[in-house]
Amino acid sequence: DSGVTQTPKHLITATGQRVTLRCSPRSGDLSVYWYQQSLDQGLQFLIQYYNGEERAKGNILERFSAQQFPDLHSELNLSSLELGDSALYFCASSVQQGISGNTIYFGEGSWLTVV
Amino acid sequence: AQSVTQPDIHITVSEGASLELRCNYSYGATPYLFWYVQSPGQGLQLLLKYFSGDTLVQGIKGFEAEFKRSQSSFNLRKPSVHWSDAAEYFCAVGDNDYKLSFGAGTTVTVRA
Numbered sequence: 001d002s003g004v005t006q007t008p009k010h011l012i013t014a015t016g017q018r019v020t021l022r023c024s025p026r027s028g029d030l031s032v033y034w035y036q037q038s039l040d041q042g043l044q045f046l047i048q049y050y051n052g053e054e055r056a057k058g059n060i061l062e063r064f065s066a067q068q069f070p071d072l073h074s075e076l077n078l079s080s081l082e083l084g085d086s087a088l089y090f091c092a093s094s095v096q097q098g099i100s101g102n103t104i105y106f107g108e109g110s111w112l113t114v115v
Numbered sequence: 116a117q118s119v120t121q122p123d124i125h126i127t128v129s130e131g132a133s134l135e136l137r138c139n140y141s142y143g144a145t146p147y148l149f150w151y152v153q154s155p156g157q158g159l160q161l162l163l164k165y166f167s168g169d170t171l172v173q174g175i176k177g178f179e180a181e182f183k184r185s186q187s188s189f190n191l192r193k194p195s196v197h198w199s200d201a202a203e204y205f206c207a208v209g210d211n212d213y214k215l216s217f218g219a220g221t222t223v224t225v226r227a
Contacts, residue, residue, distance in 0.1 A: 002158065033214070043205065043217035058214055090158065099147045099209030101166060106151070108158035 003027065004107035006091050012113045018079040021110045025072055025093030031055070032074040033094075033104065034066055038087035049074055050097035081114045088112075117142040117210040121218035128196050129226050136191040136221050138206030147209030148189040150180055153220075154202040162204075165189065176200070201225040 003026035013019055025032050034046040036059075045058035049068035060066075063081075068074045078085060088109040096102045120139045128134050140146055147166055151159040163174025170182040180191045189206060203222045207215040 002160070004158075035215075042219050043207075043215075045214035045216070048214065056214055092159075099215070103161060103164065104215065105161065106159035 002105040002107060004091055004093050004105050006089075006107040006110050008110055009108065010111045010113075012115060013081060015081055015083060015114055017081050017114075018077065019081065019112065021076040021078070021089050021091075021112070023074045023076070023091030023093075023107060025074070025091075026105055029093035029095050029105075030072065031094045031097045031102075032068055032072070033092040034060075034074070034076050035090040035092065035106075036087045037090060037109070038084075041087075043090075046076070048097070055097055078112070083114050086112055086114045117146075117208050117216050119206050119208050119216055119218035121204075121206055121221050123221045124219070125222045125224065127224040127226060130198055131195050134191075134193045134196045134200070134223065136204050136206075136223070138189045138191065138218060139187050140189060140206070140208045141187065142208050142210060146189075148180075148182060149207040149209065149215065150174065150178070150189075150191050151205045151207060151217075152176075152202045153205065159205065162191070196223075196225055198225045198227070 005024040030051045033048045037043045046060040048056040066076045090109045092104045092106045094102045094104045118141045149164045150162040203220045205220045206218045
């Protein structure tokens with residue numbers, strides 16, 4: 001158990017819908033990362049927050065957004081869902097905001113199926 | 116741009132045999148390198164990491180990896196594989212101090 005908690009573990013929804021994935025980082029971790037794992041794209045970095053502020057953006061679609069709240073939990077919002085958004089979404093956390101000297105711990109992921 | 120290549124999509128190894136998973140990276144500066152393992156239905160677990168110093172890195176579950184700058188490689192090894200090592204293994208490079216770029220992964224099957 002990495003200490004990173006993600007909910008829900010599984011989610012099935014229809015195209016065009018909107019869903020919210022939630023992440024609670026490890027106790028004491030200020031940085032939260034979101035990754036998408038799909039069959040065709042592999043593991044892709046989406047976005048990173050540090051202590052409530054956005055720090056880095058990767059291959060995140062405009063239909064997707066995220067935020068980190070004062071209690072440090074984070075939510076990833078996916079809207080106007082398409083079949084291709086079906087994937088495993090990972091949240092990860094770390095104490096610091098950079099990779100250097102830092103260890104990033106991953107949650108077990110949220111499986112999203114769009115039908 | 117940074118990238119990671121894992122040349123082997125799938126490896127089958129007998130229980131008790133040695134295992135080596137290859138990883139090549141492309142990165143202009145000193146890389147931060149990682150190996151993660153993903154068991155079926157599980158998240159990503161960090162096996163080991165390299166930031167600097169000794170190029171032979173010891174990790175959990177009996178794994179080790181060697182950083183070779185001249186070959187741009189960071190291969191993962193285990194002397195004797197157990198059935199529980201069957202999983203998918205990902206090599207990653209940390210770039211721009213913010214994100215990990217992952218390889219496509221290598222699936223390891225362990226036969227009795």
